Each structure stands twice: as structure tokens, then as C-alpha cells.
Amino acid sequence: MSSFNKQVVLITGAGSGIGRATALAFAQAGARIVVSDVNGSNGQQTVELIRQAGGEATYIHCDVADPEQHTAAVAFAVGTFGRLDVAVNNAGIGGRFARLIDQTVSDWEQMMAVNLGSVFYGLQAQIRQMVQQPEGGRIVNVSSIAGVKGMPMGAPYSAAKHGVIGLTKTAALEYVKKNIRVNAICPVYTHSAMVQELMSTAPEMEERMRRVIPMGRFGQPEEIAQAIMWLCAPENDFCTGQAIQMDGGMTAG
Numbered sequence: 130m131s132s133f134n135k136q137v138v139l140i141t142g143a144g145s146g147i148g149r150a151t152a153l154a155f156a157q158a159g160a161r162i163v164v165s166d167v168n169g170s171n172g173q174q175t176v177e178l179i180r181q182a183g184g185e186a187t188y189i190h191c192d193v194a195d196p197e198q199h200t201a202a203v204a205f206a207v208g209t210f211g212r213l214d215v216a217v218n219n220a221g222i223g224g225r226f227a228r229l230i231d232q233t234v235s236d237w238e239q240m241m242a243v244n245l246g247s248v249f250y251g252l253q254a255q256i257r258q259m260v261q262q263p264e265g266g267r268i269v270n271v272s273s274i275a276g277v278k279g280m281p282m283g284a285p286y287s288a289a290k291h292g293v294i295g296l297t298k299t300a301a302l303e304y305v306k307k308n309i310r311v312n313a314i315c316p317v318y319t320h321s322a323m324v325q326e327l328m329s330t331a332p333e334m335e336e337r338m339r340r341v342i343p344m345g346r347f348g349q350p351e352e353i354a355q356a357i358m359w360l361c362a363p364e365n366d367f368c369t370g371q372a373i374q375m376d377g378g379m380t381a382g
């Protein structure tokens with residue numbers, strides 16, 4: 130894996146799960162990390178873990194459903210470290226597990242704001258900064274296998290995650306000449322607080338979820354983090370506009 134020595138990396142939802150694992154992985158590769166989240170104590174804990182391992186990190190509160198907080202997070206990254214090389218739009222929620230007709234308008238609106246609006250606002254703030262940098266930048270948006278397949282009981286989630294891929298492809302095409310690469314990652318079930326919550330909805334849930342994955346296991350946040358880093362690596366400069374599936378073989382069939 131390439132070194133990200135002194136690169137400035139902003140990660141949303143970095144207080145937990147995939148976001149935290151990604152923050153730790155980039156820090157281990159030498160990057161300076163801006164950890165952002167709505168959960169301040171978890172965010173600060175990620176910063177502490179990075180510092181204890183000898184890395185450099187700082188925290189900013191950012192509710193990804195609010196466009197102004199993205200602008201503030203980018204300004205904070207640039208004010209603290211001088212530039213923004215990499216952004217990972219990772220923060221998200223699982224939403225309510227219910228059939229389409231039982232999802233409420235407020236379920237829908239919350240999902241659109243936190244899982245889709247978040248990526249649109251993030252891209253705007255991050256690209257406004259990156260177009261000013263001769264070296265451009267790299268962005269990874271965290272979609273899901275539910276962004277390439279339907280997800281029974283999760284219509285708003287699946288719609289939002291499909292939307293993330295549309296935003297990724299469009300942004301990649303619009304800014305390809307500005308040296309900005311934009312890709313998406315699509316994990317299948319991965320050990321995190323979000324999946325823990327889903328598994329707790331019924332005793333047989335974990336086994337049902339595991340059965341649909343050909344490898345017969347969930348992903349680890351560290352595995353998704355490595356794929357995100359690969360998408361951002363300088364050695365991978367020819368890759369943009371892609372949605373990479375990290376799914377233990379699920380979509381191969």
C-alpha cells in the first residue's frame with residue numbers, strides 16, 4: 130500500500146465502524162486525519178487512538194445533513210493542515226427496517242438528508258477546495274451493496290445508496306480534467322454498530338444475513354478501509370467514477 134505521508138484526509142462518521150477503521154488505516158500510512166462525526170466522544174476517541182499509535186489527527190463536529198457544516202469542516206481541514214487531499218464521505222444511518230408501505234415520510238426525508246444529501250453537500254464543499262489545488266484530490270463515497278441491488282425492508286436506504294453512485298459517477302466526469310478522482314465503495318454487511326442494530330431485530334437475522342454472502346461471513350471494517358485507501362492511492366490514478374463492490378462474492382452470481 131502506498132504511503133499517504135502528510136496527506137490531509139477528511140473522513141465523515143469517523144467515530145465508529147468503517148469510518149474509524151479508515152481513519153486509523155490512513156493515519157498508519159502517514160496521513161494527517163480530520164475526524165468528523167456528530168458523536169463527539171466517539172470522534173475524540175478515534176483521534177486518541179490515532180495519537181496513541183503515533184499519528185496526527187484532530188476532530189471537528191460535522192452533521193452531514195447540514196451543508197454549512199461540510200463547508201466548515203473543509204475550512205477547518207485547510208486551516209489546520211493547509212490543504213485537502215482526500216475526502217471520505219462515509220457517515221450514514223441504517224434507517225428503519227420496514228416494508229415500503231410502512232416507511233413514513235419522515236423516515237424517507239431523514240434517509241435522504243443523512244445518506245444522500247450528505248454526499249451531495251460533501252462533494253460540493255470538498256470539490257470547491259480541490260479545484261483550487263493544482264494537485265486536485267481524491268474522494269470516496271461510501272455506498273453499499275444496497276446501492277446496486279434492491280434491499281427488501283430498506284427502500285429509503287437502497288434509494289439513497291443508489292443515488293450515491295449517481296453522484297459519484299457524475300462528479301467523476303465533471304472534474305476528471307481537474308485532477309480530482311471520485312469513486313464509491315459498496316460494502317456488504319460489515320461488522321459495525323449499524324449491522325449490530327440490524328441483527329438485533331430478530332434472533333435468526335444474523336444467520337439470514339450471513340447466508341446471502343458466498344464467503345459465508347461479514348466483512349471487517351479494516352477490509353473496507355483498505356479498499357478505500359486503494360481507491361485513493363497515487364498508484365491507482367487511472368480509476369475514477371467506479372463503484373467497487375466489497376461483498377464476499379455476493380454480486381458475482
Ligand SMILES: NC(=O)c1ccc[n+]([C@@H]2O[C@H](COP(=O)([O-])OP(=O)(O)OC[C@H]3O[C@@H](n4cnc5c(N)ncnc54)[C@H](O)[C@@H]3O)[C@@H](O)[C@H]2O)c1
Pocket residue numbers: 141142143144145146147148165166167168171191192193194219220221222223243271272273274315316317318319320321322323324
Ligand atoms: N456496516 C455495514 O454492513 C455497511 C454496509 C454497507 C454500507 N455501509 C455504510 O458504511 C457507512 C458507515 O457505516 P458503519 O457500518 O461504519 O456504521 P456505524 O454506525 O458504525 O458508523 C456510522 C457513523 O456515522 C455517524 N453519523 C450518523 N449520522 C451522522 C450525521 N448526521 N452526521 C455525521 N455523522 C453521522 C455515526 O455517529 C457513526 O460514527 C454508512 O454510510 C453505511 O451506510 C455499512
